[in-house]
Amino acid sequence: MAGPTTAERGARQQESSGPSRARRLWPPRPRIRTIVILAVLVVVTGGAAGWLLYGSDWLRVETVSVSGTRVLTPAQVREAADVPVGEPLISVDTEAIESRLKKKLPRIDVIAADRSWPDGISLEVTERTPVLLVQNGEKYGEVDKDGVRFATISRAVKGVPLLELAVSRSGSSAASLRRFGEDRLVREAVRVAGRVPDAVTRDARRVTVRSFDDISLELSGGRTVAWGSAEKSAGKARALTALMKAAPDARHFDVSVPTAPAVSGS
Incomplete structure (x- = not known):
């Protein structure tokens, strides 16, 4: 009896190699349960971070430091800055503080208000120099x-x-x-x-x-x-x-x- 033709052998080889090649090209899909767990972790982590920044007592403004004054006193700068002590540090509007200081104290030429984690606001003052x-x-x-x-x-x-x-x-x-x-x-x-x-x-x-x-x-x-x-x-x-x-x-x-x-x- 004659053996399989060349075309028949090629077709058999293609049938036997097709599934394994497909498995190699396409990685297994992640399980739905894994996706759900990851989504829950993201939500919980985001909620915890939000509570830490806005709701906890750990990251609230407690101190206001002043540097760079010559004629002005740190007390004058703090009073004019009117930093909201007790508020969440993340929510403090530093640009509003800078604008307030320049308006109330024209002697200030440059002011940099920055958050000083975990609980402070730093005010770096550069005063105008008279010529x-x-x-x-x-x-x-x-x-x-x-x-x-x-x-x-x-x-x-x-x-x-x-x-x-x-x-x-x-x-x-x-x-x-x-x-x-x-x-x-x-x-x-x-x-x-x-x-x-x-x-x-x-x-x-x-x-x-x-x-x-x-x-x-x-x-x-x-x-x-x-x-x-x-x-x-x-x-x-x-x-x-x-x-x-x-x-x-x-x-x-x-x-x-x-x-x-x-x-x-x-």
């Missing part, structure tokens, strides 16, 4: 490097020059005032004060503004510095430093043209 004082009667307004008048004090701060607006109502000074306005002239004086070398700032007594292009400094000992406008202030600062080293006994320094500085008096 000029504006006298108003017997009081002084502090002005920072951005031209912001942020506080009124009763005594002048040592090492911070007084701003004097000596703008005439006639002539070129009046034209400068009409063109730029008083606020712009104050900002220009602030720009100059912010560029004066530190060693000179300690000796500066007054910054006088007569026009946009005529700003001068009065130093201790009756010395004066003609600065000009606030333009090219970095070069003017370098020129002034060099002049003071070369002619320490001079009474008048002119850096209004930084490429051709001059001194006079001795």
Whole structure:
């Protein structure tokens, strides 16, 4: 009797290998009970985490720490921050705290309110630094490097020059005032004060503004510095430093043209 043909042998091999190959290609399906157990675990874990963050007494605000203050006191910052002590730490609105502090305490330049787990809020304060004082009667307004008048004090701060607006109502000074306005002239004086070398700032007594292009400094000992406008202030600062080293006994320094500085008096 003749054996199976080649086609018959191929068909038998395909039938015998088909199921095993399918089993290798398709992994077994997970059991329904396993899926249910995993789902229950997820729900229970999520509920426990939610209770821990919002319902338990372990993660509630108990302390408010303050750092970085110089003139302000930590007590002032805490009072203005009005942190909701006793509330869940996760629900505290730190952005609202920062906004509240900047509104109530203009002396604050930068404030960072952060959660300090497990039960605290930390407030890191950066205060504004005055570069000029504006006298108003017997009081002084502090002005920072951005031209912001942020506080009124009763005594002048040592090492911070007084701003004097000596703008005439006639002539070129009046034209400068009409063109730029008083606020712009104050900002220009602030720009100059912010560029004066530190060693000179300690000796500066007054910054006088007569026009946009005529700003001068009065130093201790009756010395004066003609600065000009606030333009090219970095070069003017370098020129002034060099002049003071070369002619320490001079009474008048002119850096209004930084490429051709001059001194006079001795």
